[in-house]
Amino acid sequence: MGKPLSVSHRFQAFAARLLLSLPDSLQRRLAGGGPVERDGHTLDPQVQHMLAMQRRMRRPHFHELSVARARREMDINTAMLAPLAPTLETVSEDRFQGPGGELAVRIYRPRGLAALAPATVYFHGGGFVVGGLDSHDPVCRILADEARCVVIAVDYRLAPEHRFPAAADDAVAAFRHVVASAGALGIDPKRIAVAGDSAGGNLSAVVGLETRGDAVRPVFQLLIYPAVDLTMSFPSIESLGKGFFLEKETMEWFMGHYLRGAEDGRDPRASPWFADVAGAPPAAVFTAGFDPLRDEGEAFAGKLEAAGVPVAFACHRGMFHGHVSASGGLSNARPALSEIAGALRRALQ
Incomplete structure (x- = not known):
């Protein structure tokens, strides 16, 4: 019900969903490494790949933005x-x-x-x-x-x-x-x-x-x-x-x-x-x-x-x-x- 994604963001969302549908073994390979472990937990392969994609796309963190831009970025992140x-x-x-x-x-x-x-x-x-x-x-x-x-x-x-x-x-x-x-x-x-x-x-x-x-x-x-x-x-x-x-x-x-x-x-x-x-x-x-x-x-x-x-x-x-x-x-x-x-x-x- 919010403002629709731009054409560029819609394409990014489509590409991300497509890449995240690949087999787990390929997800880890595309993420650039083996399993990630912390405190006895192993990071889900799709999450590992998603985080790697965000780094490649240089998605900004909220603290790097103005409040107004961070609010728009939140809507984009959740819609993707x-x-x-x-x-x-x-x-x-x-x-x-x-x-x-x-x-x-x-x-x-x-x-x-x-x-x-x-x-x-x-x-x-x-x-x-x-x-x-x-x-x-x-x-x-x-x-x-x-x-x-x-x-x-x-x-x-x-x-x-x-x-x-x-x-x-x-x-x-x-x-x-x-x-x-x-x-x-x-x-x-x-x-x-x-x-x-x-x-x-x-x-x-x-x-x-x-x-x-x-x-x-x-x-x-x-x-x-x-x-x-x-x-x-x-x-x-x-x-x-x-x-x-x-x-x-x-x-x-x-x-x-x-x-x-x-x-x-x-x-x-x-x-x-x-x-x-x-x-x-x-x-x-x-x-x-x-x-x-x-x-x-x-x-x-x-x-x-x-x-x-x-x-x-x-x-x-x-x-x-x-x-x-x-x-x-x-x-x-x-x-x-x-x-x-x-x-x-x-x-x-």
Whole structure:
């Protein structure tokens, strides 16, 4: 539903998908080396080849760009290998009054749902700086279709125009708006989850914690390679911070735009890792073996479990940060996305 790719980018996307369909042995050869291993994980051959192609095409990292150009690059990146999106019953746009002005939402309703359907409030990734309704449109469509729920995607305010806690405030307000509008939306207020990837996983966790005193709380939180420690203190930030798509320098660029100062990094509404998580909603946490955020995601799952919160955890061992958005070109990423959708479906049904 976003701006279409240019002719040049469409050709690049076609060529990339074609090359990524080759046998694994040829993928590694074209990538220029043997298997890549880190911390007991082996990089998926298609991912290895994809990363090599990006280096050859000299695709820029976000931290090398202006904010405006990075936002356009995010839309291009996610469109290049986006999964095939199913046809839904309806996809509609709406707006509501948030803490800092009007916020847009996109509402996905698959065919065949009950009159009072389960729902998921979805927050996109992008380091609180890039991304939006269009960049994550295919993923939201697939989650709605495979999890059998209404998905409400939220276009929360981005930094640096709106620094912390703007995104967190918008996320909490969006969840409460959905609860208050449940009847009009045709959803069951007793079955509303929160979900998100990367920065969106952070916001989902924040909503789960901030609404613990509400009459209606999320029944589930789906955290896809979440960024839960904005102080960037876990080991995988260093061991996987270069060469695997999400760069440590990019994360520092994101934090420099989002946080008002270093002290914000330890605020539980910025970094759920520093929160008391007792009473948080049941969770499923998914990480990737070659993601700099891998260690903090796993540690957060452990912290939830230690606090008595029911948690399902899985690491997609050969994958990288952002693999669900590239699951149209990576054969092992697509089952991973279905696994994620399955966890959400079971929690809501």
